[in-house]
Amino acid sequence: MPVTVLQQPPIAVFRGEEDAKCAATRREALRRCLRTESTIISVDLGDVTFLDSSAVGDLIHFAEVLSKSRRQLEIKRCSRDTLRLLQLAGLGMIDSVHFTQHSATVRVLKRNTV
Numbered sequence: 001m002p003v004t005v006l007q008q009p010p011i012a013v014f015r016g017e018e019d020a021k022c023a024a025t026r027r028e029a030l031r032r033c034l035r036t037e038s039t040i041i042s043v044d045l046g047d048v049t050f051l052d053s054s055a056v057g058d059l060i061h062f063a064e065v066l067s068k069s070r071r072q073l074e075i076k077r078c079s080r081d082t083l084r085l086l087q088l089a090g091l092g093m094i095d096s097v098h099f100t101q102h103s104a105t106v107r108v109l110k111r112n113t114v
Helices: 020-034 054-067 081-088
Strands: 003-006 013-018 040-051 073-078 096-099 105-108
Touching: 003 054, 020 040, 020 054, 040 054, 040 105, 054 073, 054 081
Parallel strands: 013 040, 040 073, 073 096
Antiparallel strands: 003 013, 096 105
16 A cells, blocks of 8 residues: 655555555556656556556556657566456556566567557
């Protein structure tokens, strides 16, 4: 539930359970990242223990907003289960989204967008 936003480069670090109860805090953290001029914005999910559909929906919406402004979303340190959930929800299909695990990048097959 606690969210920290680091400024340079912008990284939203989520911890604990990300559910509907903390949606307002999560959305404000993502908006703070949007207000920067960075071309790559990161979301660190390494300490997340639970992600519900509202959190997944927020990440998809955030990725779409970034994509429209030709910016990229980097999802860092998510667990294998979280990565699978995000891929099944379609986050990996958004061309501007990249997943990284530690120092190795996990590339996800993406569909071409027009």
